[in-house]
Amino acid sequence: MLQPKTKREDFDRYLHISYTQLNTYLKCPQKYEFQYVRGIPWEFVPEYFPFGRAIHEAAKLFYKTLKETGQRIPLADLTQHFKQTWDKETQGNNIRYKENQNRDTTREKGTQLVRVFYENVAPQRIIGVEVPFSVDLVLEETGEVLPCKLTGIFDLIESDEEDTLVIVELKTSSKRFSDDQIDLDLQGTLYSYALKQIGFRTNGDETLVRYDQLLKHKNPDMETYYAVKGNIDYTWAHHLVRKVLRAIDHEVFHPIPGWQCKECPFGTTCQKKQ
Ligand code: SF4
Structure with missing residues (x-):
């Protein structure tokens, strides 16, 4: 075991x-510097952070319940757990949602994904x-x-x-x-x-x-x-x-401008540094 x-x-x-950390460096060394070397506060929180956390919390509850009891937790309880985590993670936070999306629509999308997970997962x-x-x-x-x-x-x-x-x-x-x-x-x-x-x-x-x-x-x-x-x-x-x-170690922290800048929480700091 x-x-x-x-x-x-x-x-x-x-x-x-x-x-x-490695992935952050590989996508943009300057973002790595802002986040892990200088510890600069984020300008906003991209929605995929609380979203991913809430989905993972639901999956964790599903697997732990199955491991400990041999039973699948009811879908309603799993959905409720997702919603509670989402509400907690997004309360009072400076979340940036995707275009035309907001806290409620993203919550609804998460609820649908929890259902899809529940119907398809076969551990x-x-x-x-x-x-x-x-x-x-x-x-x-x-x-x-x-x-x-x-x-x-x-x-x-x-x-x-x-x-x-x-x-x-x-x-x-x-x-x-x-x-x-x-x-x-x-x-x-x-x-x-x-x-x-x-x-x-x-x-x-x-x-x-x-x-x-x-x-x-x-x-x-x-x-x-x-x-x-x-x-x-x-x-x-x-x-x-x-x-x-x-x-x-050699402080190689150059920027890599690209698609990732749109959701980068250091955009303003990055602009000032150019
Ligand atoms: S805005 Fe783009 S180039 Fe600047 S730190 Fe962020 S990811 Fe890197």
């Missing part, structure tokens, strides 16, 4: 980096829900250990009857993933590496990652994708993380 090996003090004792044996980890990043070829630990939280770990483990990541987005997105997904690679580091994998050196994607379409839908991650992916990710850490 999988046991969370990471204690609270492990998170506090070491320098650490998460997938979210196998649930091993762990929201399992935290903090692991060394070690390059197997040379034994090099990076100066930061990798930290994160597995949304869900399942297994089948043969004890074959699968990492499950729940995503909400407005576009279906492409094959390349799944194959190159850094989060899946890092999380399967973390599972290997705490002593578990699906088969040999490989781990299966399942992505449950909730689509925020006019008619909401859910897609499921699979990726197999192994040593080649881990080596590639290790080199990537090492280069990012070196760039951060």
